[in-house]
Amino acid sequence: MKQYLVITFLLSLTLGFSQNPNRTFESIAYKNNVLDIKVSDGVYKIIPFSDHIIETTFIPEGEVYNPNSHAVVLKPEPIQAKLLNVGESFKFQTEGITVNIQKQPFQISYSYKGKPVISEKKGYVKNDSLETIQFNLTKDEVLYGGGARALGMNRRGYRLELYNRAHYGYETHSELMNYTMPIVLSSKQYMVHFDNAPIGFLDLDSNKDNTLTYETISGRKTYQVIVGDSWTDLIDYYTDLTGKQPMPPRWALGNFSSRFGYHSQKEVEATVQKFRDEEIPLDAIIIDIFWFGKDIQGHMGNLEFLKDSFPNPTQMIKDLKSDHVNTVLVSEPFVLTTSKRWEDAVDKGVLAKDSIGNPFIYDFYFGNTGLIDIYNPKGKTWFWTIYKDLTDIGVTGIWGDLGEPEVHPSALLHATGTADEVHNTYGHDWARLISEGYKADFPNQRPFVLMRAGYSGSQRFGMVPWSGDVNRTWGGLQSQPEIALQMGMQGLGYMHSDLGGFAGNLQDPELYTRWLQYGVFQPIYRPHAQEDVPAEPIFWDDHTKALAKKSIELRYKLLPYNYHLSFQNHKNGTPLMRPLFFEDTTEALKTEASTYFWGDNFLVSPIMKSKVTSKDLYFPKDNAWFDFYTGEKFFGGQTATVNVAEDNIPTYVRAGAFIPMAKSMQSTKDYDGNVFELHYYHDASVEKSIGQLYNDDGVTANAYKKGNYELLTFESETTPSKIEIGFEAEIGSTYKSQSKMIDLVVHHIGGKPKWIKSKRKRLEFTYNENKNTVTIPLEWNTAKELQLNIKLK
Structure with a gap:
């Protein structure tokens, strides 16, 4: 008897509560990559798209299957899936994701590589006014998704309306905004996308009974379960399903002049002439109504x-x-x-x-x-x-x-x-x-x-x-990283805010400065506001204008790095802004939005309160980090109190990183991808590292697909006595590559090198003792690989 109770308990952990008690299993068949399960009140149609994506549709008795999706563009792959009869249940098994079908009481659940993911609770149920699909949750899951909201990173406990509606003048809390999406992501690293357009609700356990419910007025009873081995893989698979973002024109990564x-x-x-007179870089002007x-x-x-x-x-x-x-x-x-x-x-x-x-x-x-x-x-x-x-x-x-x-x-x-x-x-x-x-x-x-x-x-x-008509207050600024991080996880990697804030007449130079400093490390740099207070830096006092100019100039220096982030997003769906829990599994980070990754190699912590002079900052584990401005080193896995300067926000570079930077420019049109600085952040703890830089003409649609690109790769190997840095290039079939003029800057070198050689030939270099850097001017013919050897003391 005890053994029977243990088995029953384990089954309940895996499958959760059984479904609608009136729903009974009748038959099952797998044909042409579609699994049909006949039950007493309808049919389940289950289609594997890949080993990581599976789609489930319930078709109630009397309704017909609707294959049309507003979101899905991926075609299901004929994959090696097996239907196994295992006593009182069936397993529909791919190499990754498995659907478990229990016959009595009827139950559908999902697992990935043998590990439970999620299970239907009551499954499909039609109420008086809404049609619902209900799932079990485990009590410890953190839930993300639902589109753009200002709720805190953990959205569990809310019943979120799915009805796009503007919220004028919001600050730290907004339950309904312009982008509502029927998407749920779990800290257990899976996603459920409800593939249906009509309005409704997404209930993320508002009754605190470990239940997820999708509610809609009508339409498809279709959802996809998506799984992955990492967060970036998960988003890659989701954007395979719903489509990758094309690369924007390069000018879109520059500075905008905009106001209402x-x-x-x-x-x-x-206005444009004043930008040029002040020598503040500018790439676009937006003209309102x-x-x-x-x-x-x-x-x-x-x-x-x-x-x-x-x-x-x-x-x-x-x-x-x-x-x-x-x-x-x-x-x-x-x-x-x-x-x-x-x-x-x-x-x-x-x-x-x-x-x-x-x-x-x-x-x-x-x-x-x-x-x-x-x-x-x-x-x-x-x-x-x-x-x-x-x-x-x-x-x-x-x-x-x-x-x-x-x-x-x-x-x-x-x-x-x-x-x-x-x-x-x-x-x-x-x-x-x-x-x-x-x-x-x-x-x-x-x-x-x-x-x-x-x-x-x-x-x-x-x-x-963009995140709508946010209030021009510190509260308005505080909600912005969360909104951008959440939307990036849901496929929309270019979510950004009206820099400086949109609504209201608060003219606070410190707030404006801090918002523009945050803007350097968010996807689109676009100050915008009502006319009561200037949105453009050219119309502020000299001190505020000088600080804004410094931020905008840094944004332009980071153009090659940022453009590569656009390429990563285009190719793999990877967000430009990424939560810390993408890499560090520390429990507290599951709900952290005040510090985030900008691409692969920057750690950024915006200043979102007034008169901050120091800040306690957690450094993600398994890495060392260097202050981008002072060079100070911090070890990962610890919290440190850092000083906060007026002219920048806390920004850190991962040890071992390659950061390409451009020369000064007044617009992205001046950018020359053949002339740049390459900053390598040397640290003895990083024995090997790799970096990349994507480049194309910045304007041609589908340049990567057309072969009109180059992809430069930089690699380092470090020992106590030397550093080896290698360069190689992948040149697209239609791209005309040119030699690169590169100033390679090696940071934290630990003293003047004995020599630097390439193919046994000694190279000229400059050692800066104060900054502890070595600068090596290079000319690289990308048709050939280039190898440098730096002999340390």
């Missing part, structure tokens, strides 16, 4: 330059381009009844309808309006034609604002369904419209698509999300 907003051509040109109307209200939908304010927009854009400044224009999906395009939109049938087929008209803050129906081919074509005309005159970036949509009445009808059925995917499909338009009409140009709302899989359209 520039009222005239004269103001735009004067005043490009098509003098006032905030009454003009939305005009979507053409107001000639009174912008008398010659084509020449303006051309002149800006010749000054290496890209033009980005705001647009919204609303056409007001007072706009110039209203009659055209009605005549051409491009607006969403009411129940009797007329344009659905309603009031919101900006006026009386209709909404472009991007699900109607007429609406899609009409909208893209406007963008195409703007691109033809030189506009290089599209800003999609209010794309939740901001006001989206439930009674409104789209060509494919109700407002509530497509509300969450409207921004997603708006980005799709732009992406597909570029591929058709500008196939060699990388789009820049700045969007305030999207959904799971939006990254594949090149979407660059």
Whole structure:
């Protein structure tokens, strides 16, 4: 009897509670890579996409299977899967993930390489108003996901509404924002993606009974379970499933001039000229709603330059381009009844309808309006034609604002369904419209698509999300790393904030400075705000401006490093900003967002409170870390009190890292990938290390796929008596590589080397005793490997 109780207890640990007691097993069959399980109230259809991804759909009795997904682009691979009958259960087994099907009581659970992952609890249940899918959780799991929220890193305990909605002026807490996504990630290193578009809820154990529940008004009862051996693998597999982010144009990693907003051509040109006069680098200017109307209200939908304010927009854009400044224009999906395009939109049938087929008209803050129906081919074509005309005159970036949509009445009808059925995917499909338009009409140009709302899989359209109308306060700043880290884990690696804060009239030089310093180490550098307080550094006092300039110049020096992060994101889905728990399994780090990794080799801890002069900082274990500014060394696995300077935030470089840095520039157009500094952070504890640098022309779409790239690899081997550094290059089939002029800077060398040689030839070098660095000028023909030997004392 005791033995029976032990076995029963172990089964309950593995499978959790049994499912709907009225659901009974009837039959099972595996054919053509699809497992069908017939139960008393419907059918389970289970499809393995790979050894790490499996999809489960429940089709209730009386319904038909819907294969259409807004998110999934990966095609299931025919893989070696086995269906095993093991007594009272079946195992559907791949090399990695396994589905366990218990016949009585009926139960579905998942495991990876023999280790339990998650199990259905009641599985699919239809309530009075919502359809639900319910799972068991273990009591110790930390849960992430749900899109962009400000809740703390552990989102367990919340019932999160899945309805994209702006939150104006939020600070440290926001339960509902512009990007809601039906994604759950667990500290047990798995992900569940609910593949369904209509609105609903994601309940992350709000009743504290170890239950995860997806709730929706309608649609597919489909979810994918994704597993991996590391966090980066997990995100790689998820972005295989839903699409990789294309690389942005290189200029998108530069500095933006933006505010709400520039009222005239004269103001735009004067602002850009002031950046140039102050020698503060600049790559783009974003023009808000005043490009098509003098006032905030009454003009939305005009979507053409107001000639009174912008008398010659084509020449303006051309002149800006010749000054290496890209033009980005705001647009919204609303056409007001007072706009110039209203009659055209009605005549051409491009607006969403009411129940009797007329344009659905309603009031919101900006006026009386209709909404472009991007699900109607007429609406899609009409909208893209406007963008195409703007691109033809030189506009290089599209800003999609209010794309939740901001006001989206439930009674409104789209060509494919109700407002509530497509509300969450409207921004997603708006980005799709732009992406597909570029591929058709500008196939060699990388789009820049700045969007305030999207959904799971939006990254594949090149979407660059931002965190909405955050308050211009310390509280507003404090929530930003969490939002960016969470969104990067959910595939949207370019989540960023309005640097300096957007909402409110607080003019705090210290807050502005610290926010811009944080911006150096977040994906997009874009100060933006309401007009009450200047967003641009050129309009601040001299001291604040000088500090901002220093931050922006550092951002440009890091361009080659940051561009490589874009390549990593494009190739593997790896976020640019990464939580510490990606590498360090210390329990407390599972909920840590105030310090994070910027790429592979930087540890960054923003200053998010006023008058901070020192900070207790944890250094991830299994590494040594060097202060990026002072060179001071810290050992991993410990917390240390560090000094905080006015002109930077605490930033550390991993021992053994290679950090490529650019020469000074005023725009990314000045960047020369053939001339750069390469900083190697030597430490005796790191016997071998490797670094890479991706380069292409910065503008061509799909450059990597087309072979129009080079990938440089740097390797080091260290012994007590010498350092060997090797260089090799992978040159794409269509890329014309040139020799590289490199200043190799070896940090923490420990004294002047006896000699430095390449192929037995002694090389010239400079030793800086104060900085403890060696600088070696090199010319490298990338057609050949290059090897250096540094003889230590």
